[in-house]
Amino acid sequence: MDITGRLQEQVQDAYAAQRPLRIRAGTTKSFYGRPVDADAELDLREHSGIVDYQPAELYVTVRAGTRLRELQETLAGQSQTLAFEPPCHGEDSTIGGVVACGFSGPARPYAGSARDHLLGVRILDGRGQDLRFGGHVMKNVAGYDLSRLMVGAQGSLGVLLELSLKVLPLPARHMTFVQERQMAAAIKELQRWEAQPVPLSASAWMDGQLYLRFSGAESVLAGLRACVDGDLFLPDEATRFWAQLRDQQLPFFASGSPLWRLALPTGTQPVLSELPQVLEWGGSIRWLRGDASAEEIRAQTASRNGYAIQYRGESNSQPFPPLPEPLRTLHGRVKDAMDPRHILNPGRLYTDL
Template identity: 50%
Template sequence: MNDQIDAWREQVRAAAAAGGHLAIRGGGTKAFYGRAEAGVPLDTRAWRGIVNYEPSELVVTVRAGTPLAELEALLAAHGQMLAFEPPRFAPGGTVGGCVAAGLAGPRRAAVGGVRDFVLGARLIDGRGELLRFGGEVMKNVAGYDVSRALAGSLGTLGLIVEVSLKVLPRPPAEASLRFALDEAAALHRLNAWAGQPLPISASVWAGGVLTLRLSGAAAAVEAALGRLGGEHLPDAEADALWAGLRDHGDPFFAGEAPLWRLSVPSDALAVALPGTQLVEWGGAQRWLRADASAEAIRARAAALGGHATLFRHGERSGEVFHPLPAPLWALQRTLKQAFDPAGVFNPGRLYGGL
């Protein structure tokens, strides 16, 4: 076993015995997300490198401290990608942080989220034990759900050491279209198009403009361009737009006003709250810049059939994620107890008392 792994296991055991806490951190690019960090920093960046990559198998196994940019450069050299388009809010993000945060970019509605691409993982639990779940093949189901549970856990279940991810080929052709539409008309069209065989890989509405990205075989993209109409964006402009949405470099995300992320059914009505809004994922993800109270925003999200997260800025001393129903809260506590009974890892980062 590697010296670094042994050292981490001993550090975890010592913290558990002393009632201490460890704050797992990679590049720190998502430190703003969730509740405040607490505990002695545990930096994963020394544990980096590609463990196994067979392009023909569409699977890569990588150490958690590996820079996300390094992995994506390797995949791009083979015409492949992480299809969920993980955000890069700043340089230096790691693969482990990408999985732990569980955040996906514009392609999420078309291909799935982070957890849909996690095939297996190794992690150190709160007892200092090195555990393995899942595997490196897409049909492997042993422990598969445990591996997927790590996505979005914000490091509260254990220290991810290694992860196996499904990758996909880059689409042969892409094109983007722009339409001048108000919010109601944009949502109506997005839901109508969702029921048709169109190669839509991303969408965004903001400020009276709806933009679509089409991805797939050249013939399918060309046919959709002719069918949908709209203004065809130059490739460079389109690439900048989608990258700005993925990494929150778009002007909409600038500033210090509270940024809320609402997850609702794609056919939900308008959020109808004061503030500015940006709509992604075919209507299922609504970003809101607003100073309204958390209670008002969460009540409106619930009325629309969804939930709301205080994604960035604003008052973060309370709960930033939508309160869980009692059965789900009990499940979260059971998972935490099973993996980290002494509460060593990232205490309170996901929810207070967890």
């Protein structure tokens, strides 16, 4: 259903009254980011459905409140997929939420991120204006790329109404290998694979095991079988493993202590290796659990030119690393340009955005 009119009215009223709005859909990702300083809600759940799907043109235009599962089923019906493998944090997870948070799954280092697959958006800005940026063609350099700016902005620059996303053919087959490796050796092995023209499509390390997934035509995978060490995962088991990793359903993610997400340059040697951790994306993302202080984790990550996000945890007053000047001031100005009265998800990303 298209409820643009109703949503626009709500944003315009909120702008007039200078009353902040908490943008929501399935609320499966409310653990992420800061609590929004708003009493009123803008509910996107009813704003759902596929607007336009052209398999031969490799794009889909979808309303933001559309459930991710529903979208994926539609695409799978045409043997296509969102190649960035969006994580699904629950049945009610929506495509708008995924794009707003900028979440991508295991294929990200090899197939690109959510932002790489976004072609265009329709949004309501903080004045309640209905705006379109980008489009649904693959190449479009007219004007500033305000569509990709929305990815990861967590609704603070605009309410996502519609998204045009690139879709790609589903790979014919996957093949996952498991190798016994210590963390440092696994990082080396990952670098070796990433430098080769092979169809590596996912990688992970946990509990002394390195997981490598290759995707492509049967003939390609057959050729690879002889060159990769390790045990071959049964196809069903492998599919389940990557889905559980993507959706954070593995036991590692269930425990109660704060969950940290470290973004590091690939090839970074083990960090805080005394703490339990899971590596993804060729080692450039490391999930960390344990009792180390936030200061310690931030300092260790920063010293390796990385960033630490407190992804899940109880006291999420500052989950994201502070922005240095002059970037911080620039962020404020970009926010003011898009949402001058700070009514869209204020405080979710940073206190002043």
